[in-house]
Amino acid sequence: xxxxxxxxxxxxxxxxxxxxxxxxxxxxxxxxxxxxxxxxxxxxxxxxxxxxxxxxxxxxxxxxxxxxxxxxxxxxxxxxxxxxxxxxxxxxxxxxxxxxxxxxxxxxxxxx
Amino acid sequence: xxxxxxxxxxxxxxxxxxxxxxxxxxxxxxxxxxxxxxxxxxxxxxxxxxxxxxxxxxxxxxxxxxxxxxxxxxxxxxxxxxxxxxxxxxxxxxxxxxxxxxxxxxxxxxxxxxx
Numbered sequence: 001x002x003x004x005x006x007x008x009x010x011x012x013x014x015x016x017x018x019x020x021x022x023x024x025x026x027x028x029x030x031x032x033x034x035x036x037x038x039x040x041x042x043x044x045x046x047x048x049x050x051x052x053x054x055x056x057x058x059x060x061x062x063x064x065x066x067x068x069x070x071x072x073x074x075x076x077x078x079x080x081x082x083x084x085x086x087x088x089x090x091x092x093x094x095x096x097x098x099x100x101x102x103x104x105x106x107x108x109x110x111x112x
Numbered sequence: 113x114x115x116x117x118x119x120x121x122x123x124x125x126x127x128x129x130x131x132x133x134x135x136x137x138x139x140x141x142x143x144x145x146x147x148x149x150x151x152x153x154x155x156x157x158x159x160x161x162x163x164x165x166x167x168x169x170x171x172x173x174x175x176x177x178x179x180x181x182x183x184x185x186x187x188x189x190x191x192x193x194x195x196x197x198x199x200x201x202x203x204x205x206x207x208x209x210x211x212x213x214x215x216x217x218x219x220x221x222x223x224x225x226x227x
Contacts, residue, residue, distance in 0.1 A: 032212045043116065043218035044155075044203065051213065090155065094212045097168045098143065102155040 002027040002093050006103035013081050014111045021076040021106045023065075023091030033074040034092045034100070035065055044090065050074060061085070086110040114138045116219035118204050124225045125194055133189045133222045135204030143167070144187045145205040145216060146179065155203065161187065162210065194226045 003026045013019050025031055032051050036044040048059025055067040065076045074091060091103040117136045125131050137144050146158040160167040161179050176192045187206075191198055201221045207214040 036218075041220060043220045044205075045218070046215055049215070092155075096212075097160060098145075098207060098210050098212055098214060098216065099157045099160065099168060100147070100155075100216065101157070102147075104154050 002031075002095050002101045004091050004093055004101055004103035006089075006091055006106050008106045009104070010107050010109065012109040012111060015083055016080050019076075019078045019081045019085070019108065021089050021091075021108070023074045023076065023103055024072050025074060025091070025093045026072065027093050027095075031074075032094045033065075033067060034094065035059065035063070035074075035076050036090045036092060036102075037061075037087045038090065038105075039087045047076070047089075081108075081110055083110050083112065114217075116204055116206055116217050118202075118219035118222050120222060121220065122223045122225070124227065127196055127226055128193050131191050131194055131224065133191075133202050133204075133224070135187045135189070135206075135219055136185050137187055137204070137206030138217055139185070141206035141208050141217070143207045143210050143214070144179075144181070145207075146189050147203045147205065147218075148172075148200040149203070149221075150197075150200040158189075160210075167210070191224075194224075196226050199224055199226045 005024045034049045035047040050057045050067045088105045088107045092100045119134045144161045149155045159169040159173045178190045203221045204219045205216040207216045
């Protein structure tokens, strides 16, 4: 069965600093991978997705993620965070039937 | 921009009571989903629904749960006899198609508290 691990529960970063959120997956076939963001009171919003092709994927809000098959990872990055990036971030893999399996989430706090 | 909406935002109920959580998916979407997140745990898939039938359900989705599309716009999750462990955030989602390529759009969630 597929699974997703996000090793960091909380990350605190200064505004303007770079951000990297880790995600490791376990899946028997070629994975379809996603990053979602949840701001307070909001639903889960898709940041980016990887299906195939270029392993560096660009998303919305200046985020990117890199798929590394050898490391079973799909880490999310942003070069310079803004206060509005404070949120919870979820990595997910999709199985047959479009059923998403999520990681535990990483809560990002942004210091002024 | 079209969005998925959910009502209520917070529901408090007594153990053993029935609750109905409501969702309005995006209007041209055909596939609907419920997920839940118990506090401090992962978001978990409950059920997917298409053409007035359950497409897939998880082991969590036992006989106390049911889903329905009672009219052309609403998609509901009913919990027949709530238990303390049903306290969670429940997310509805919808997608145009069933393929993994089809993005699921999520609502803001309903926080269910069972006392």
